[in-house]
Amino acid sequence: MSVDASMRAYAATLPVPEFETTAFTTLGKPLSEARVAIVTSAALHRPGQDRFDLVDIGFRSLDRADRQLVMGHWSPNFDHTGFQLDLNVVYPIDRLEELAADGVIGDVAPRHFAFAGNQPDTVSEVRLDTGPACAAELVADAVDVVLLTPV
Amino acid sequence: MIEVVERMSPPRALYCEFPLGRPLGKPSDAVFQREVIERGLELLEASEPVLATHPEVVESDETPLVCSIPPRYDPDVPPSVDEAQGLRAAYDRALAARGTTSVGRAIDADDVPAALEVLHQWATGASWEDVALPGKNTVAVSHDIRTYYEEAAMELVAGSTPGGRAAEAWFFEETEAGRTVMAARTALKDQEAPFPFWFYMAPAHR
Numbered sequence: 001m002s003v004d005a006s007m008r009a010y011a012a013t014l015p016v017p018e019f020e021t022t023a024f025t026t027l028g029k030p031l032s033e034a035r036v037a038i039v040t041s042a043a044l045h046r047p048g049q050d051r052f053d054l055v056d057i058g059f060r061s062l063d064r065a066d067r068q069l070v071m072g073h074w075s076p077n078f079d080h081t082g083f084q085l086d087l088n089v090v091y092p093i094d095r096l097e098e099l100a101a102d103g104v105i106g107d108v109a110p111r112h113f114a115f116a117g118n119q120p121d122t123v124s125e126v127r128l129d130t131g132p133a134c135a136a137e138l139v140a141d142a143v144d145v146v147l148l149t150p151v
Numbered sequence: 152m153i154e155v156v157e158r159m160s161p162p163r164a165l166y167c168e169f170p171l172g173r174p175l176g177k178p179s180d181a182v183f184q185r186e187v188i189e190r191g192l193e194l195l196e197a198s199e200p201v202l203a204t205h206p207e208v209v210e211s212d213e214t215p216l217v218c219s220i221p222p223r224y225d226p227d228v229p230p231s232v233d234e235a236q237g238l239r240a241a242y243d244r245a246l247a248a249r250g251t252t253s254v255g256r257a258i259d260a261d262d263v264p265a266a267l268e269v270l271h272q273w274a275t276g277a278s279w280e281d282v283a284l285p286g287k288n289t290v291a292v293s294h295d296i297r298t299y300y301e302e303a304a305m306e307l308v309a310g311s312t313p314g315g316r317a318a319e320a321w322f323f324e325e326t327e328a329g330r331t332v333m334a335a336r337t338a339l340k341d342q343e344a345p346f347p348f349w350f351y352m353a354p355a356h357r
Contacts, residue, residue: 003316003356004171004211010355012154022200024162031192040174047251054290068250076294077354078172079211080253081318084245084305086178095175095184104189147191149174 007077017123027144030106034144036099037109039134041117042083042090042151043073052116057125059134062112064093073151075118090151109143117151156202163194166204170211170315177209179312212314216321218304229271231327232264235296238303245306254298257286263299266292267331274334279344289339293332293352297322300329323357333357 001009027034043052045060052060052072062069069091071083082089093112099105113134119126138146153166167187169176175184187205194201221237223230242260246252254260262285269277269284270293279289286292301318323329332352339349 002211003213003354006356007171008152012152014155016155016159018158019160022160022162024200026198027195031195051256054288070251070255071253072256074256074290074294074351076290076297076351077356079170079315079319080172080298081301081305081313082170082173082178082315084249084253084302085312088181088184089173089175089178092175092184092188095181095188098181098185099188105192145192145195147188151172151174 015121017127029144031145032103033106035107035109035142036096036105036145036147037138037141037143038091038093038096038112038147038149039115039138040091040112040149040151041115042071042149043116044069044087044091044114045072046070055118055120056116057119057130059113059115059130061137062091062114064108064110064112067093073116073118078151090149092147092149096147105145109138109141111137111141113137153202153204160200161202162200163191163197164202165191165194166202168205169209173209173315176205176207177312210314211316213316213320214314215325216304216308216313216317218307218321218325220326228264229268229327229331231267231271231331234327235264235267235299238300241303241306242299245302248306249302252298252302254295254302256295257288257291258295260299262286263296266296267328270331270335273338274331276338279339279342279348289335289348290351293336296328296332300326319354323353 046066047070049060054074069087071080088094096108100108156164156166175187177183194203221234223233224237225233258266266285269282272282273279284292300322304318336349336352
Protein backbone atom coordinates (compact mmCIF):
# COMPACT_ATOMS: atom_id res chain seq x y z
CA MET A 1 0.00 0.00 0.00
CA SER A 2 1.36 3.46 -0.87
CA VAL A 3 2.00 6.02 1.85
CA ASP A 4 -0.87 8.18 0.61
CA ALA A 5 -3.16 5.14 0.59
CA SER A 6 -2.17 4.16 4.13
CA MET A 7 -2.70 7.74 5.35
CA ARG A 8 -6.12 7.80 3.72
CA ALA A 9 -6.96 4.47 5.32
CA TYR A 10 -5.91 5.79 8.72
CA ALA A 11 -7.82 9.06 8.27
CA ALA A 12 -10.94 7.09 7.38
CA THR A 13 -10.91 5.60 10.88
CA LEU A 14 -10.87 8.97 12.67
CA PRO A 15 -14.06 10.39 14.19
CA VAL A 16 -15.53 13.34 12.31
CA PRO A 17 -18.59 15.50 12.90
CA GLU A 18 -21.59 13.74 11.40
CA PHE A 19 -24.78 15.54 10.41
CA GLU A 20 -28.34 14.24 10.17
CA THR A 21 -29.21 16.77 7.50
CA THR A 22 -27.26 18.42 4.72
CA ALA A 23 -27.34 22.14 4.15
CA PHE A 24 -28.26 22.54 0.52
CA THR A 25 -29.14 25.37 -1.76
CA THR A 26 -29.35 25.80 -5.49
CA LEU A 27 -27.46 28.44 -7.42
CA GLY A 28 -30.50 30.36 -8.62
CA LYS A 29 -28.70 31.95 -11.56
CA PRO A 30 -26.64 30.76 -14.51
CA LEU A 31 -23.06 29.82 -13.66
CA SER A 32 -21.99 32.28 -16.33
CA GLU A 33 -23.37 35.05 -14.11
CA ALA A 34 -22.03 33.71 -10.82
CA ARG A 35 -19.15 35.11 -8.79
CA VAL A 36 -16.77 32.37 -7.60
CA ALA A 37 -14.30 32.33 -4.69
CA ILE A 38 -11.78 29.79 -3.44
CA VAL A 39 -11.54 28.72 0.18
CA THR A 40 -8.57 26.48 0.86
CA SER A 41 -7.30 24.69 3.96
CA ALA A 42 -3.69 24.95 2.78
CA ALA A 43 -2.80 27.67 5.31
CA LEU A 44 -1.82 30.10 2.58
CA HIS A 45 -0.96 33.69 3.38
CA ARG A 46 0.88 36.66 2.03
CA PRO A 47 4.43 37.07 3.38
CA GLY A 48 3.37 40.13 5.37
CA GLN A 49 0.34 38.54 7.02
CA ASP A 50 0.40 36.75 10.36
CA ARG A 51 1.73 33.25 10.01
CA PHE A 52 -0.48 30.34 11.01
CA ASP A 53 0.15 29.10 14.55
CA LEU A 54 0.51 25.41 15.33
CA VAL A 55 -3.18 25.32 16.19
CA ASP A 56 -4.83 28.18 14.34
CA ILE A 57 -8.60 28.35 13.95
CA GLY A 58 -8.46 31.61 12.00
CA PHE A 59 -8.37 32.42 8.31
CA ARG A 60 -6.39 34.76 6.09
CA SER A 61 -7.83 36.85 3.28
CA LEU A 62 -6.08 36.64 -0.10
CA ASP A 63 -6.62 39.29 -2.74
CA ARG A 64 -7.53 38.24 -6.25
CA ALA A 65 -4.18 39.50 -7.60
CA ASP A 66 -2.00 37.74 -5.00
CA ARG A 67 0.36 35.15 -6.45
CA GLN A 68 3.36 35.32 -4.12
CA LEU A 69 1.99 33.25 -1.28
CA VAL A 70 3.43 31.23 1.57
CA MET A 71 2.18 27.77 2.53
CA GLY A 72 2.18 27.93 6.30
CA HIS A 73 0.71 24.49 6.93
CA TRP A 74 2.30 22.67 9.86
CA SER A 75 1.64 19.09 8.81
CA PRO A 76 4.70 17.15 7.60
CA ASN A 77 2.44 14.45 6.18
CA PHE A 78 1.72 15.74 2.70
CA ASP A 79 3.60 17.09 -0.29
CA HIS A 80 4.45 20.78 -0.40
CA THR A 81 6.48 20.75 -3.61
CA GLY A 82 3.46 20.74 -5.88
CA PHE A 83 2.57 24.15 -4.47
CA GLN A 84 6.16 25.34 -4.96
CA LEU A 85 5.99 24.32 -8.61
CA ASP A 86 2.52 25.71 -9.29
CA LEU A 87 0.28 27.31 -6.69
CA ASN A 88 -2.73 26.43 -8.84
CA VAL A 89 -2.46 22.79 -7.81
CA VAL A 90 -3.60 23.99 -4.38
CA TYR A 91 -5.14 27.37 -5.09
CA PRO A 92 -6.41 27.43 -8.68
CA ILE A 93 -6.74 31.18 -8.99
CA ASP A 94 -5.36 31.33 -12.55
CA ARG A 95 -7.84 28.65 -13.62
CA LEU A 96 -10.69 30.75 -12.21
CA GLU A 97 -9.46 33.78 -14.14
CA GLU A 98 -9.44 31.68 -17.32
CA LEU A 99 -12.96 30.37 -16.65
CA ALA A 100 -14.14 33.96 -16.19
CA ALA A 101 -12.38 35.14 -19.35
CA ASP A 102 -14.05 32.31 -21.25
CA GLY A 103 -17.48 33.16 -19.86
CA VAL A 104 -17.89 29.85 -18.02
CA ILE A 105 -18.24 31.67 -14.71
CA GLY A 106 -19.38 35.22 -14.31
CA ASP A 107 -16.64 36.70 -12.20
CA VAL A 108 -13.73 35.96 -9.89
CA ALA A 109 -14.28 37.16 -6.35
CA PRO A 110 -12.10 40.04 -5.13
CA ARG A 111 -11.02 38.06 -2.07
CA HIS A 112 -10.35 34.40 -1.34
CA PHE A 113 -9.69 32.73 2.01
CA ALA A 114 -7.30 30.26 3.59
CA PHE A 115 -7.67 28.21 6.74
CA ALA A 116 -5.23 25.68 8.17
CA GLY A 117 -6.28 22.09 7.58
CA ASN A 118 -4.94 20.91 10.92
CA GLN A 119 -7.75 21.71 13.35
CA PRO A 120 -8.93 20.48 16.76
CA ASP A 121 -10.74 17.15 16.38
CA THR A 122 -14.28 18.46 16.78
CA VAL A 123 -13.69 21.37 14.37
CA SER A 124 -16.09 23.24 16.63
CA GLU A 125 -14.20 26.52 16.38
CA VAL A 126 -14.39 26.61 12.60
CA ARG A 127 -17.99 25.38 12.59
CA LEU A 128 -19.27 27.88 15.14
CA ASP A 129 -16.93 30.84 14.95
CA THR A 130 -14.41 31.41 12.17
CA GLY A 131 -16.32 29.44 9.52
CA PRO A 132 -19.43 31.62 9.81
CA ALA A 133 -17.18 34.72 10.02
CA CYS A 134 -15.52 33.74 6.75
CA ALA A 135 -18.90 33.03 5.18
CA ALA A 136 -20.01 36.53 6.15
CA GLU A 137 -17.00 37.96 4.33
CA LEU A 138 -17.93 35.94 1.25
CA VAL A 139 -21.51 37.17 1.41
CA ALA A 140 -20.26 40.73 1.77
CA ASP A 141 -18.34 40.24 -1.47
CA ALA A 142 -21.51 38.95 -3.19
CA VAL A 143 -19.96 35.54 -3.79
CA ASP A 144 -22.34 32.96 -5.26
CA VAL A 145 -20.13 29.84 -5.43
CA VAL A 146 -17.24 28.69 -3.27
CA LEU A 147 -14.69 26.18 -4.46
CA LEU A 148 -13.17 24.37 -1.47
CA THR A 149 -9.69 22.91 -1.93
CA PRO A 150 -8.73 20.67 0.99
CA VAL A 151 -5.13 20.21 2.12
CA MET B 152 -10.79 9.01 2.27
CA ILE B 153 -14.16 9.00 0.62
CA GLU B 154 -15.56 7.42 3.81
CA VAL B 155 -15.07 10.75 5.58
CA VAL B 156 -16.97 12.60 2.87
CA GLU B 157 -19.81 10.09 3.08
CA ARG B 158 -20.06 10.48 6.86
CA MET B 159 -19.97 14.29 6.79
CA SER B 160 -22.54 14.63 4.00
CA PRO B 161 -21.48 17.90 2.38
CA PRO B 162 -23.92 19.38 -0.13
CA ARG B 163 -21.69 18.78 -3.14
CA ALA B 164 -18.34 17.01 -3.29
CA LEU B 165 -16.05 15.79 -6.02
CA TYR B 166 -13.86 13.11 -4.48
CA CYS B 167 -10.43 13.16 -6.11
CA GLU B 168 -7.84 10.48 -5.37
CA PHE B 169 -4.82 12.65 -6.06
CA PRO B 170 -1.52 12.96 -4.14
CA LEU B 171 -2.04 14.41 -0.68
CA GLY B 172 -1.21 18.11 -0.85
CA ARG B 173 -2.21 18.41 -4.51
CA PRO B 174 -6.01 18.80 -4.54
CA LEU B 175 -6.05 19.78 -8.22
CA GLY B 176 -3.97 16.71 -9.05
CA LYS B 177 -1.20 17.82 -11.37
CA PRO B 178 1.10 20.85 -10.98
CA SER B 179 1.74 22.82 -14.18
CA ASP B 180 -1.07 21.04 -16.03
CA ALA B 181 -3.67 23.72 -16.65
CA VAL B 182 -5.83 21.49 -18.84
CA PHE B 183 -6.12 18.84 -16.14
CA GLN B 184 -6.74 21.40 -13.39
CA ARG B 185 -9.47 23.08 -15.39
CA GLU B 186 -11.15 19.76 -16.07
CA VAL B 187 -11.21 19.02 -12.33
CA ILE B 188 -12.79 22.40 -11.59
CA GLU B 189 -15.38 22.05 -14.33
CA ARG B 190 -16.36 18.63 -12.99
CA GLY B 191 -16.85 20.27 -9.62
CA LEU B 192 -18.87 23.13 -11.04
CA GLU B 193 -21.13 20.64 -12.84
CA LEU B 194 -22.34 19.54 -9.41
CA LEU B 195 -24.09 22.90 -9.09
CA GLU B 196 -26.72 21.51 -11.43
CA ALA B 197 -27.72 18.85 -8.90
CA SER B 198 -31.05 19.33 -7.15
CA GLU B 199 -30.04 17.36 -4.07
CA PRO B 200 -26.78 16.54 -2.23
CA VAL B 201 -24.33 14.80 -4.49
CA LEU B 202 -21.01 13.01 -4.13
CA ALA B 203 -19.16 12.35 -7.38
CA THR B 204 -15.81 10.71 -7.93
CA HIS B 205 -13.19 11.94 -10.36
CA PRO B 206 -12.53 9.08 -12.80
CA GLU B 207 -8.74 9.46 -12.88
CA VAL B 208 -6.50 8.44 -10.00
CA VAL B 209 -3.17 10.25 -9.74
CA GLU B 210 -0.63 8.27 -7.74
CA SER B 211 2.19 9.73 -5.68
CA ASP B 212 5.75 8.87 -6.64
CA GLU B 213 7.66 7.58 -3.62
CA THR B 214 10.92 7.14 -5.52
CA PRO B 215 13.50 9.65 -4.22
CA LEU B 216 13.95 12.65 -6.41
CA VAL B 217 17.09 12.57 -8.53
CA CYS B 218 18.70 15.77 -7.33
CA SER B 219 22.33 16.73 -6.86
CA ILE B 220 23.65 17.05 -3.31
CA PRO B 221 26.67 19.27 -2.67
CA PRO B 222 29.98 17.46 -2.14
CA ARG B 223 31.62 17.56 1.26
CA TYR B 224 33.53 20.81 1.63
CA ASP B 225 34.30 21.66 5.25
CA PRO B 226 35.36 18.62 7.30
CA ASP B 227 35.21 20.65 10.49
CA VAL B 228 31.41 20.88 10.57
CA PRO B 229 28.84 18.09 10.67
CA PRO B 230 27.93 16.74 7.21
CA SER B 231 24.41 18.16 7.35
CA VAL B 232 25.67 21.65 8.16
CA ASP B 233 28.13 21.49 5.28
CA GLU B 234 25.38 20.22 2.96
CA ALA B 235 22.89 22.91 3.95
CA GLN B 236 25.46 25.63 3.33
CA GLY B 237 26.18 24.11 -0.07
CA LEU B 238 22.51 24.32 -1.04
CA ARG B 239 22.19 27.99 -0.17
CA ALA B 240 22.81 29.26 -3.69
CA ALA B 241 20.05 27.04 -5.09
CA TYR B 242 17.69 28.15 -2.32
CA ASP B 243 18.46 31.79 -3.08
CA ARG B 244 17.76 31.23 -6.78
CA ALA B 245 14.44 29.60 -5.88
CA LEU B 246 13.55 32.55 -3.66
CA ALA B 247 14.44 35.02 -6.41
CA ALA B 248 12.37 33.08 -8.94
CA ARG B 249 9.27 32.69 -6.77
CA GLY B 250 9.54 35.92 -4.83
CA THR B 251 8.66 34.26 -1.56
CA THR B 252 9.51 31.29 0.63
CA SER B 253 7.60 29.07 3.01
CA VAL B 254 10.68 28.80 5.26
CA GLY B 255 10.01 30.89 8.36
CA ARG B 256 7.69 28.98 10.69
CA ALA B 257 10.38 29.25 13.39
CA ILE B 258 13.67 30.02 11.63
CA ASP B 259 14.75 31.60 8.37
CA ALA B 260 17.25 30.29 5.85
CA ASP B 261 20.19 31.88 7.66
CA ASP B 262 19.43 29.76 10.74
CA VAL B 263 19.23 26.39 8.96
CA PRO B 264 22.92 25.40 9.42
CA ALA B 265 22.88 26.37 13.11
CA ALA B 266 19.67 24.42 13.67
CA LEU B 267 21.18 21.36 12.00
CA GLU B 268 24.26 21.74 14.19
CA VAL B 269 22.07 21.46 17.30
CA LEU B 270 20.07 18.54 15.91
CA HIS B 271 23.41 16.84 15.19
CA GLN B 272 24.47 17.43 18.79
CA TRP B 273 21.24 15.93 20.09
CA ALA B 274 21.68 12.96 17.79
CA THR B 275 25.19 12.36 19.11
CA GLY B 276 24.46 12.48 22.80
CA ALA B 277 23.69 16.03 23.89
CA SER B 278 20.58 16.60 25.97
CA TRP B 279 17.79 18.53 24.29
CA GLU B 280 17.22 20.25 27.64
CA ASP B 281 20.83 21.51 27.79
CA VAL B 282 21.49 22.54 24.18
CA ALA B 283 18.97 25.06 22.88
CA LEU B 284 17.61 24.80 19.35
CA PRO B 285 17.38 28.03 17.30
CA GLY B 286 13.68 28.63 16.80
CA LYS B 287 12.95 26.38 19.81
CA ASN B 288 10.00 24.50 18.30
CA THR B 289 11.32 21.15 17.07
CA VAL B 290 8.41 20.54 14.73
CA ALA B 291 8.51 23.97 13.11
CA VAL B 292 12.29 23.95 12.80
CA SER B 293 12.31 20.49 11.21
CA HIS B 294 9.64 21.63 8.80
CA ASP B 295 11.61 24.77 7.94
CA ILE B 296 14.75 22.72 7.27
CA ARG B 297 12.81 20.38 5.00
CA THR B 298 11.17 23.30 3.21
CA TYR B 299 14.59 24.95 2.68
CA TYR B 300 15.83 21.74 1.08
CA GLU B 301 12.71 21.17 -1.01
CA GLU B 302 12.66 24.71 -2.35
CA ALA B 303 16.35 24.40 -3.27
CA ALA B 304 15.67 21.01 -4.85
CA MET B 305 12.81 22.31 -7.00
CA GLU B 306 15.26 24.88 -8.35
CA LEU B 307 17.91 22.23 -9.02
CA VAL B 308 15.49 20.04 -10.97
CA ALA B 309 13.74 22.97 -12.67
CA GLY B 310 11.84 21.90 -15.75
CA SER B 311 10.67 18.59 -14.30
CA THR B 312 7.55 17.92 -12.26
CA PRO B 313 8.42 15.50 -9.45
CA GLY B 314 5.69 13.26 -8.10
CA GLY B 315 3.92 13.73 -4.82
CA ARG B 316 6.39 12.15 -2.39
CA ALA B 317 9.59 12.25 -4.43
CA ALA B 318 11.03 15.26 -2.61
CA GLU B 319 10.08 13.88 0.80
CA ALA B 320 11.81 10.59 -0.04
CA TRP B 321 14.86 12.48 -1.29
CA PHE B 322 15.08 14.60 1.85
CA PHE B 323 14.70 11.79 4.38
CA GLU B 324 16.51 9.04 2.49
CA GLU B 325 19.20 10.82 0.50
CA THR B 326 20.29 13.94 2.37
CA GLU B 327 22.42 14.36 5.49
CA ALA B 328 19.89 16.84 6.82
CA GLY B 329 17.08 14.30 6.57
CA ARG B 330 19.18 11.70 8.33
CA THR B 331 20.06 14.25 11.01
CA VAL B 332 16.42 15.16 11.62
CA MET B 333 15.53 11.48 11.94
CA ALA B 334 18.47 10.78 14.27
CA ALA B 335 17.58 13.77 16.45
CA ARG B 336 13.98 12.59 16.51
CA THR B 337 15.09 9.17 17.75
CA ALA B 338 17.35 10.81 20.34
CA LEU B 339 14.48 12.94 21.66
CA LYS B 340 12.31 9.85 21.95
CA ASP B 341 15.09 8.01 23.78
CA GLN B 342 15.57 11.00 26.09
CA GLU B 343 11.85 10.79 26.86
CA ALA B 344 11.04 14.23 25.46
CA PRO B 345 7.28 14.84 25.18
CA PHE B 346 5.74 12.92 22.28
CA PRO B 347 4.61 15.97 20.24
CA PHE B 348 8.14 17.42 20.43
CA TRP B 349 9.65 14.61 18.35
CA PHE B 350 6.89 12.67 16.61
CA TYR B 351 5.81 15.44 14.25
CA MET B 352 9.37 16.27 13.16
CA ALA B 353 8.82 13.85 10.28
CA PRO B 354 5.83 12.35 8.44
CA ALA B 355 3.93 9.85 10.57
CA HIS B 356 4.89 6.88 8.39
CA ARG B 357 8.57 7.49 9.11
